[in-house]
Amino acid sequence: MLHGERVTLRPQELEDIKQLHLLFNREIDLVMCGYGNWRPRPLGVMEHWFKKDLDDGLQAQFLIEVDGKAIGEIGLHPWRLNRRDGTAELGIGIYDPEYISKGHGREALDLLLEWSFVNQNLRRLWLTTGATNERAIRSYRSCGFMEEGRLREEEWYDGEYADLVVMGLLRREWEAHRAAQAER
Amino acid sequence: MLKGEKVILRAVEKDDLKRLWELEQNVDLLEWSQPDWMPKSLAAREKEYEKQIEERHAERIDFVIEADGKVIGRIGIVHQNRMAHNAIFGMGIFDREYLGRGYGRDAVRVFIDWAFRILNFRRLSLDVLAPNERAIEAYQACGFREEARLRQHSVFRGQPVDLIYMGLLRSEWQHVRAARP
Numbered sequence: 001m002l003h004g005e006r007v008t009l010r011p012q013e014l015e016d017i018k019q020l021h022l023l024f025n026r027e028i029d030l031v032m033c034g035y036g037n038w039r040p041r042p043l044g045v046m047e048h049w050f051k052k053d054l055d056d057g058l059q060a061q062f063l064i065e066v067d068g069k070a071i072g073e074i075g076l077h078p079w080r081l082n083r084r085d086g087t088a089e090l091g092i093g094i095y096d097p098e099y100i101s102k103g104h105g106r107e108a109l110d111l112l113l114e115w116s117f118v119n120q121n122l123r124r125l126w127l128t129t130g131a132t133n134e135r136a137i138r139s140y141r142s143c144g145f146m147e148e149g150r151l152r153e154e155e156w157y158d159g160e161y162a163d164l165v166v167m168g169l170l171r172r173e174w175e176a177h178r179a180a181q182a183e184r
Numbered sequence: 185m186l187k188g189e190k191v192i193l194r195a196v197e198k199d200d201l202k203r204l205w206e207l208e209q210n211v212d213l214l215e216w217s218q219p220d221w222m223p224k225s226l227a228a229r230e231k232e233y234e235k236q237i238e239e240r241h242a243e244r245i246d247f248v249i250e251a252d253g254k255v256i257g258r259i260g261i262v263h264q265n266r267m268a269h270n271a272i273f274g275m276g277i278f279d280r281e282y283l284g285r286g287y288g289r290d291a292v293r294v295f296i297d298w299a300f301r302i303l304n305f306r307r308l309s310l311d312v313l314a315p316n317e318r319a320i321e322a323y324q325a326c327g328f329r330e331e332a333r334l335r336q337h338s339v340f341r342g343q344p345v346d347l348i349y350m351g352l353l354r355s356e357w358q359h360v361r362a363a364r365p
Contacts, residue, residue: 084220085339123344124336149332152351153307156268166332166349 002062002111007104009062009074009111016063017046019070023095053078064094064108071096074108076116076125086123088116101135109143117171124170130155131163144177145169186247188294190287193247193259198233200248203255205229207278216316217276219340249277249291256282259295270307271299275319289322293364296326296357306354313338314346327360328352 002009012020021043053060061075072094080089090112094105116122129136131150141147145167153161185194196204205226208214214221236244246260257277264271273295277288299305310328312319320330328350337347 085337087337126334126337146335148334149330149349151309151331151349153353154268154270154309154351161268166334168335168337170336 002115004107004111006066007107007111008065009108009115010065011060012050012063012073014047014050016070017050018043020063020073020095021046023070023072062108062112064092064104066099066104069096071099071104072108074112076112076120086121088120088122088125090116090125090127106139106142109139113143113169113174117174122171124168126166126168128164128166130157131165132157137165137167140167143169144174146173186294186298188290190251190290191256191294192250193291193294193298194250196233196246196248196258198230200255201229201233202226204248204258207255207257210278210280213278213280213283214276215340216313216319217274219313219338247295249275249287251282251287254279256287257291259291261299264305268307269305270309271303271305272309272311273299274310284318288319289325292322292326296352297361300354300357307351308357309349309351312348312350313340314348315340320348320350323350326352327356329356 021041024038024041024046058078059076059081061073063070064072064074072092074090074092076088076090080087082088090109092105092109092112094100094108099105113125116125125145126148127140127145128151129140131137137147146169148166148168150163150165152163154164155162185192205224208224208229211221243264244260244262247258248255249257249259256279257275259273259275261271261273275288275292275295277283277291296308299308308328309331310323312323314320314333329352330348331351332349334347334349336344338345
């Protein structure tokens with residue numbers, strides 16, 4: 001478990017899928033849920049995926065918990081974890097509307113970054129996000145991520161084609177960023 | 185099969201596996217697209233091939249590139265997003281004799297014409313290691329442009345190197361195609 005001031009990251013368990021399913025299927029903000037990737041998902045399907053990942057030996061994702069309540073998930077995409085190059089793609093979703101724009105996502109990101117660079121010895125983390133998701137881009141920037149490019153019209157987003165932004169953060173940049181923040 | 189000026193693109197047959205496996209031993213050529221090359225037996229390749237047929241993987245679409253009656257490389261779609269109508273592809277010429285002579289470029293042209301005209305994609309993209317200038321030039325000649333540079337994303341011959349993402353939209357392809365002789 002990784003503890004922040006308000007946020008805890010812990011491995012997802014089968015019982016947690018019920019809560020994630022609830023968050024995913026109530027009145028949702030599609031942008032928050034990856035927009036185009038969202039579709040109605042029966043609980044049985046989500047539990048099946050969870051068990052299949054276990055069978056395939058895939059590393060579990062973290063559950064983001066606040067006050068003992070699951071609000072979203074975060075983790076490194078198992079297919080984009082490259083041990084030889086020391087790189088990984090990360091993903092985060094805060095699915096509980098009550099916890100948007102209050103800094104919980106940022107805190108979860110800081111915990112994941114520290115774990116990835118310090119405990120997992122990764123050299124570079126990267127991510128992609130829709131260009132229209134300005135809230136997310138601001139949050140990634142504040143963690144030290146830098147925009148590395150835009151894949152033009154890669155995404156179908158809210159009825160229109162939109163660019164996909166690629167962001168990256170090298171370990172030495174993260175160290176410098178963290179030191180600068182500690183001084184403030 | 186798809187015909188270009190110099191090459192033919194066709195499905196990978198079981199009989200091609202031996203030749204592809206032999207080409208795969210040209211590590212200094214393979215590592216441009218597979219910087220983490222490691223030995224794989226012909227038996228392992230045959231098994232992968234069988235598995236792919238059984239799974240009927242709709243996501244991947246593989247071609248061999250043939251010139252003068254022999255297989256010189258491969259090209260194909262590695263990922264596709266049917267909702268956003270885009271696809272990521274990869275290409276490699278692994279026969280030394282056919283490098284730097286326009287065969288790869290011809291294969292890419294034939295391939296993208298197929299992807300836009302027949303498969304109805306509206307955007308194609310690829311990634312390429314920054315030091316691979318020959319490939320970048322060929323992709324640019326086909327209309328692709330650099331869209332992102334992932335800093336020190338890969339390790340090539342012992343050095344951290346950037347990975348470049350390139351993209352081509354259908355509207356741009358139409359211009360490039362109209363300008364072809």
